Amino acid sequence: MNMNRALLLLIAVLAMTGCRQSGGRRYEMTADQNAVYYWRTELRLDSTERDFLKKQHINKVYCRYFDVVMQDSVPMPNATLTFTDTLPEGVELVPTVFITEDCMHRRHEGLAEKLVRRICQMNETNDINGVREIQIDCDYTARSRQTYYDFLKEVSHSSLFISHYSLLSTTIRLHQLSMAPPPADYGVLMLYNTGDPRRFMERRSADGRLLEEGRNPILDMRDVKPYLRRLDGYPLPLAAAYPVYLWQRTIHGVRVEHTVESEEILRVKQAVEHERPELRRTVITYHLDKENINRYKPETYEEIYHH
Amino acid sequence: MKKFIIISLLTVLAAVPAAACIWVETNNYYLFRAYNPKEFRMHADEVTTNNWKAYLGSNEDYFHFRADEVKEFARKKGDLLMVSYVENLEKYLECAEEKRYESWRYPTKEDLAQRQQTLQNVRTYAQGKLKSRLRSQHALLFMRCNMMLGRHAENVTFWVTTGSTMIESIYRDMMRNIYAGALYKTGSEEAAAAIFAEQGDWESLMTMYYERRSCKAIRQEYLSNPNSPVLPFLLTDFVNNCQEAIDTQNDYNLEGKLFIRDITKAEAQQMCQLATSVVSEGKTTNPVLWQSAKAWIEFMFGDHRQGIADIEKAVKMEGEERMKDNARVLKLYMTAVEATPGSSFDDYLAQELNWIDKRSKEDNSFLDPTRRLVHQVLVSKYSNRPLTAVSLLKAIDSYEYTTYLDTVRVESLLEYIDYVSTPAQTALDRYLKPHQKLSADEMNDLVGTKYMRLCRWQEAAEWLARVPISYYNEKGYACYAANRKWSVEPWITRQFLGEGVEYSDEKWQLKENPKLAFAREMAKMEGELNVLKSKERPQRCYDLAVRYAQAHFTGDCWFLMRDGKSICDTLRCNEVDLTAKAVGLLQEASKTKDAALKERSLFALCYGYLYFSEWQLQPWNCDEPESPAYQRLKNPKSRQHQAFAALAEFERSNKAGVSKYVSNCDDYIQYGKN
Numbered sequence: 001m002n003m004n005r006a007l008l009l010l011i012a013v014l015a016m017t018g019c020r021q022s023g024g025r026r027y028e029m030t031a032d033q034n035a036v037y038y039w040r041t042e043l044r045l046d047s048t049e050r051d052f053l054k055k056q057h058i059n060k061v062y063c064r065y066f067d068v069v070m071q072d073s074v075p076m077p078n079a080t081l082t083f084t085d086t087l088p089e090g091v092e093l094v095p096t097v098f099i100t101e102d103c104m105h106r107r108h109e110g111l112a113e114k115l116v117r118r119i120c121q122m123n124e125t126n127d128i129n130g131v132r133e134i135q136i137d138c139d140y141t142a143r144s145r146q147t148y149y150d151f152l153k154e155v156s157h158s159s160l161f162i163s164h165y166s167l168l169s170t171t172i173r174l175h176q177l178s179m180a181p182p183p184a185d186y187g188v189l190m191l192y193n194t195g196d197p198r199r200f201m202e203r204r205s206a207d208g209r210l211l212e213e214g215r216n217p218i219l220d221m222r223d224v225k226p227y228l229r230r231l232d233g234y235p236l237p238l239a240a241a242y243p244v245y246l247w248q249r250t251i252h253g254v255r256v257e258h259t260v261e262s263e264e265i266l267r268v269k270q271a272v273e274h275e276r277p278e279l280r281r282t283v284i285t286y287h288l289d290k291e292n293i294n295r296y297k298p299e300t301y302e303e304i305y306h307h
Numbered sequence: 308m309k310k311f312i313i314i315s316l317l318t319v320l321a322a323v324p325a326a327a328c329i330w331v332e333t334n335n336y337y338l339f340r341a342y343n344p345k346e347f348r349m350h351a352d353e354v355t356t357n358n359w360k361a362y363l364g365s366n367e368d369y370f371h372f373r374a375d376e377v378k379e380f381a382r383k384k385g386d387l388l389m390v391s392y393v394e395n396l397e398k399y400l401e402c403a404e405e406k407r408y409e410s411w412r413y414p415t416k417e418d419l420a421q422r423q424q425t426l427q428n429v430r431t432y433a434q435g436k437l438k439s440r441l442r443s444q445h446a447l448l449f450m451r452c453n454m455m456l457g458r459h460a461e462n463v464t465f466w467v468t469t470g471s472t473m474i475e476s477i478y479r480d481m482m483r484n485i486y487a488g489a490l491y492k493t494g495s496e497e498a499a500a501a502i503f504a505e506q507g508d509w510e511s512l513m514t515m516y517y518e519r520r521s522c523k524a525i526r527q528e529y530l531s532n533p534n535s536p537v538l539p540f541l542l543t544d545f546v547n548n549c550q551e552a553i554d555t556q557n558d559y560n561l562e563g564k565l566f567i568r569d570i571t572k573a574e575a576q577q578m579c580q581l582a583t584s585v586v587s588e589g590k591t592t593n594p595v596l597w598q599s600a601k602a603w604i605e606f607m608f609g610d611h612r613q614g615i616a617d618i619e620k621a622v623k624m625e626g627e628e629r630m631k632d633n634a635r636v637l638k639l640y641m642t643a644v645e646a647t648p649g650s651s652f653d654d655y656l657a658q659e660l661n662w663i664d665k666r667s668k669e670d671n672s673f674l675d676p677t678r679r680l681v682h683q684v685l686v687s688k689y690s691n692r693p694l695t696a697v698s699l700l701k702a703i704d705s706y707e708y709t710t711y712l713d714t715v716r717v718e719s720l721l722e723y724i725d726y727v728s729t730p731a732q733t734a735l736d737r738y739l740k741p742h743q744k745l746s747a748d749e750m751n752d753l754v755g756t757k758y759m760r761l762c763r764w765q766e767a768a769e770w771l772a773r774v775p776i777s778y779y780n781e782k783g784y785a786c787y788a789a790n791r792k793w794s795v796e797p798w799i800t801r802q803f804l805g806e807g808v809e810y811s812d813e814k815w816q817l818k819e820n821p822k823l824a825f826a827r828e829m830a831k832m833e834g835e836l837n838v839l840k841s842k843e844r845p846q847r848c849y850d851l852a853v854r855y856a857q858a859h860f861t862g863d864c865w866f867l868m869r870d871g872k873s874i875c876d877t878l879r880c881n882e883v884d885l886t887a888k889a890v891g892l893l894q895e896a897s898k899t900k901d902a903a904l905k906e907r908s909l910f911a912l913c914y915g916y917l918y919f920s921e922w923q924l925q926p927w928n929c930d931e932p933e934s935p936a937y938q939r940l941k942n943p944k945s946r947q948h949q950a951f952a953a954l955a956e957f958e959r960s961n962k963a964g965v966s967k968y969v970s971n972c973d974d975y976i977q978y979g980k981n
Contacts, residue, residue: 066409077409114411121413 027167027185029237029281032307035060037096037241037287044085048290053088056301060092062135062188062284065122068099068115075103075111077118083126093128094169095119096135104144104151112154116161133167135188145179152183172238174227181236189231189279191268192243192260192286194223218243219260221267231275239282240272242304244292262300269304280307334682335554336675338640339546339603341539341596341630344672347484347508354477362389392441392448395429399451402426406455426452437469443478446470450485462489484508491515497532504536512540520544522577529581533590539630546600549575553607575604586624595626599634606641615641632666635659636676643684648692650733656685657734660702678703693719694726695735702742714880717757724750748778755822759858760868760882764830771823779822784866785815793825793857793864794850796907798914799968802863825867829854845899848892849908855889861916886917890946893917897953902963909957910969912950922948922978939977951978 034057043063045053052058066080087093097115116134123131136155140148155161156168172187174194181187195217215222219242231238242265247258273280283305285292293301360370363380374397381389402422405414414422430452436445446469453462466486473479487502488511496515503511516537519528525541548570582601586594598621606614618641621634639659646652660677667673681699686707689696697715700708712720727745731737755770779785786809791802832851839847857864860876868885869876878884890912897908915921924940942948955978958965969975 077411080409080413118411118413121415125414125416125419 027237029186029239029278031281033060033239033282034058034305035062035239035282035284037061037284038063039287040064040081040289041079042082042084043087045087045288046290048293049288050088052288052293052301053091055298056305058091060094060282060284061087061288062094062096063087065095065097065119068097068103068111070100070102075099075108081122083128092133093131094133094135095122095128095131096137099136099138099148101139101141101144104138104140104148107147107150112151113158113160116155116158116164120160120164132165133169134161134165135169135171136184137171139173140176140182142179149180149182156183169239171241172236174224177227177230177234181234184236186237186239188239188241188282188284189272190241190286191224191272192218192241192245194218195220216258216260216264218245218247218258219264219268221264221271224268224271228271228275231272231279234276238276238279239284240269240279241284241286242269244285244296244301244304245287245289246291246295259295262296262303265300266303283307334679335550336679337543337547337550338637338676338679339543339550339600339633340636340672340676341543341627341633342504343507343629343670344509345507345670346510347480347503347506348510350507351477351481351484358477388436388439388441391432392436392444395432396444396448398425399429399448399455402455403451423456426455430456443473443476443482446473447478447482447485450482454485454488459489459492462486463493480506484511487511497535501536504540509540512537513544516541516544520548522574522581525578526581529585529591533585533588534592539593539596539627542596542600545570545578546603549578549604549607572608575608579604593626593630595621595624595634596630598624599630599637602634602641603637606637606644611641611645615645632673636663636673639663640676640680640684643680643688646688648688648695653733653735657738660738674703678705681705682707694723695739697723698726698739698743702739712753716881717754717761720754720757724754748774752778752822755826756868757881759822759826760879762829762883762885762888764826764833767826768823768830771820771826774820774823776817776820779817779820780815782866783871785817786811786813787864787866788821789815789817791857791863793854793862793867795857795863796853796911797856797862797916798911822867825854825858825864845896845901845904845908849896849904849911852889852892852896852908852911855885855892856911856914856917859885859889859916861886890917902961903966906954906957906961906963906966906969909950909954910966910972913947913954913972913975915947915974918945918947920945920947922951922974948978951975955979 036053036058038061053061064081066077068075069078070076071078097119103111119134122128134155136152138144138148152168152170161168167185169186169188170182170184172182172189174190177189195215243260244265245259269280269283285301285304356370356372359365359372359377360367363377374393377393378390381387381393402425405418405422430449433445433449433452436442437449439445446465450462450465450470453459453465462485466482466489470479470482470486473482483502484506487499487506487508490496490502491499491511500512500515503509503515516524518524520541522545525538525545528535528538528541552570552575579601582597585591585597586601591597598617602614602617602621604614605617615638618634618638622631622638624631624634626634639656643652643656663673663677667677681703682705685699686696689699697708697711700711715723724745727740727743731740751770751773755767755774758764758767758770779788782788786804790804790808795802829851832847832854836844836847836851856862858867859865860869860872860878865872868882893908893912897905897912899905899908911917913922920942922942922945924942951974954969954975958969
């Protein structure tokens with residue numbers, strides 16, 4: 001093997017590793033960060049929400065810019081955010097895009113480029129400055145995983161991304177911990193929607209014996225437990241996101257409301273941080289909204305955001 | 308506001324899962340309608356479209372506004388003001404469309420600046436034409452531009468000083484609608500809602516009140532103004548959401564409707580309490596609205612006795628005409644559920660249906676409750692009087708009527724025809740019979756075809772002889788009837804028509820009544836079958852089998868038994884399986900000593916359309932998601948497989964050699980490979 005061929009081989013190997021850590025740099029969760037998701041279609045904060053950002057020392061907002069959904073077999077942007085307000089000074093904005101899983105059932109030529117370009121244009125048009133990160137949210141499965149990972153690589157390798165941003169993050173559901181990690185700088189571990197929505201009620205036998213206790217479909221320690229052992233070795237830096245929302249649904253004509261008790265959130269927080277101390281670095285709540293702020297005491301939020 | 312509302316609605320619509328691939332007719336129409344549900348947007352579209360048509364002198368049924376067409380017409384007419392108006396209207400509409408639709412190309416600052424500039428220019432242009440002949444149109448354009456430019460306060464002032472003084476027209480109504488949006492944007496929500504409610508802009512009201520539709524919110528609205536114009540809308544929404552909740556329990560609801568808010572029984576009871584106190588307080592000018600809401604909720608949640616007692620009170624109460632009508636419709640529905648059919652109820656039903664017919668001429672939404680009433684209550688109620696039940700279905704133009712005609716026994720159909728053609732004796736009959744309107748040709752064809760499906764050829768011919776050829780010339784299948792022959796062996800020759808024939812505009816002139824000719828031929832051939840000598844009989848069996856296979860819904864001459872062809876078609880009620888007949892005849896024919904006929908018969912028995920189950924199964928292999936493919940699995944138990952085996956066995960000893968039509972058959976070749 002001559003020198004040139006060896007060099008080519010080295011380049012090929014480096015290219016195949018593909019992920020953003022390949023240059024020797026690996027993102028680390030060093031600084032403590034308090035963050036929230038913003039998941040509405042209009043960026044407008046009321047006084048309660050502004051006050052919350054200030055009091056809880058929120059320095060990062062993962063702001064949903066738009067969704068990508070399949071329309072006539074083509075992925076298209078949907079429910080784009082309108083900007084009628086700005087975030088308080090000093091709060092970093094992370095454009096976040098939710099992509100439905102079916103968009104990743106096959107490769108769509110140029111999708112990554114279009115997505116990054118649109119985010120850039122939204123920032124430019126609306127004078128959003130200082131953005132250094134993009135987050136992609138997708139509930140990928142074994143079927144869509146490879147396409148999604150290839151898509152993330154395309155995003156991070158696109159010239160627009162390289163020239164504008166330095167970080168790419170993605171969401172990680174508990175069930176995705178068993179898969180190889182996505183090619184992103186870090187993942188946000190979604191500690192919500194963890195349970196089977198059908199198992200929210202206890203089951204008893206005819207003679208009244210308790211067969212199975214009901215589980216909170218938003219977050220239940222018993223659903224998190226089986227995944228705890230995977231946390232330590234998961235080869236991607238992780239942040240943690242906790243639910244503070246209300247989920248309403250009607251089952252057989254009866255309205256059922258689900259919220260997570262603050263004790264349960266904190267129990268899960270303690271457990272995951274015990275397995276992986278890094279998770280106490282960046283803490284996110286889903287999602288910023290006056291109703292959600294008023295649902296818990298300020299002390300509860302302080303404990304959730306405790307590093 | 309309008310733009311905001313449209314965008315909001317589109318967002319909601321876009322979020323609805325695309326489940327539109329299958330359309331299922333619903334019968335669970337909302338019964339509670341305290342206002343005319345026709346949307347302001349639809350009304351505005353309709354009137355403006357008619358105005359454009361009138362300007363152009365167009366009679367086009369499906370007219371839609373085309374700027375170029377209007378400009379060209381206006382130029383020819385020398386109407387330069389109209390030309391400039393349409394040019395500017397186009398510019399405005401383009402800006403509105405850009406804002407409305409999401410695409411991968413997000414607008415740049417320059418795009419937005421350009422859009423703003425365009426709107427500004429159009430606005431200035433429109434402002435300069437406020438005293439012209441087309442002042443209303445230009446005033447509307449001016450307000451539209453202001454709305455897009457966010458100049459809501461200016462729109463409020465403009466309406467008060469100028470717009471409101473203009474002559475009544477749809478443009479003035481649209482201006483007022485924009486004014487209401489501007490009021491909303493500038494903080495005068497109550498005044499905005501009042502205008503939206505008055506105009507019937509339910510979309511805008513829903514956007515405004517989306518989060519305020521609970522019993523608690525309705526109570527607050529009532530407390531702030533007992534006669535708030537929004538209350539009929541909110542109450543209607545609440546009661547209909549109760550209906551959704553109940554329908555979901557009863558599985559009536561397949562897809563659900565937009566904007567459903569889940570209502571619990573507890574909240575529904577709170578609403579009943581609120582309605583009781585509203586009526587007793589006496590502050591409302593529409594007690595009928597509240598009382599009928601209470602009655603219908605009680606009834607839906609199972610308290611029929613109380614519901615009926617309350618609706619009896621409601622129909623005697625005061626309120627707007629539409630609300631009184633609503634109570635009357637509810638009373639009919641509730642009474643019908645509890646009633647036992649008899650002359651007293653029949654008379655009441657006839658009286659109410661006649662009244663609904665009259666009302667529906669002004670507002671066709673009145674027909675919706677009738678559809679629900681007939682499908683969910685009356686058809687089963689009159690199950691022991693099938694002629695009344697089917698006449699009710701016809702009276703509401705139900706798809707189930709068509710199904711009834713298609714599947715009912717011929718004897719029952721004859722009873723129905725007789726019922727329709729005799730004078731009415733009762734009030735209910737007097738209502739029902741004029742709604743039936745049967746065409747003699749249609750009925751004769753239908754009865755004849757039913758006899759055809761039963762292979763009762765003589766009787767079929769008697770009825771079909773009454774139908775003129777001209778009737779069949781007008782049928783969609785005339786092209787096929789004119790170009791296909793039932794004597795052609797379908798297993799050897801398929802009678803495909805070229806596109807030039809199939810999709811030509813030619814008015815086909817048939818030489819004979821195809822069904823009558825077929826029925827007579829079949830009657831003759833079958834009648835002769837039993838007297839034929841044993842030598843001639845196999846050939847006759849074969850020829851009859853050809854005709855049975857052709858007349859089957861999978862055959863080329865499907866039009867003999869059907870009005871249309873569908874790959875989803877199946878054997879219907881009260882229909883003989885023609886392919887089973889064909890198979891029986893072919894089996895008999897295959898026993899012939901004539902080797903050529905035997906080969907043809909055995910080959911015909913391999914024809915796939917004669918069987919429900921094919922000789923080989925081709926399941927889709929999903930186990931290999933990377934390279935899915937059809938698999939081929941033999942199905943030796945199938946009759947087709949056995950037919951192939953018999954043919955192969957015959958061909959092995961066929962001294963004349965395998966005929967070309969057999970050796971060319973790809974299925975036979977495939978069978979040989981297995």
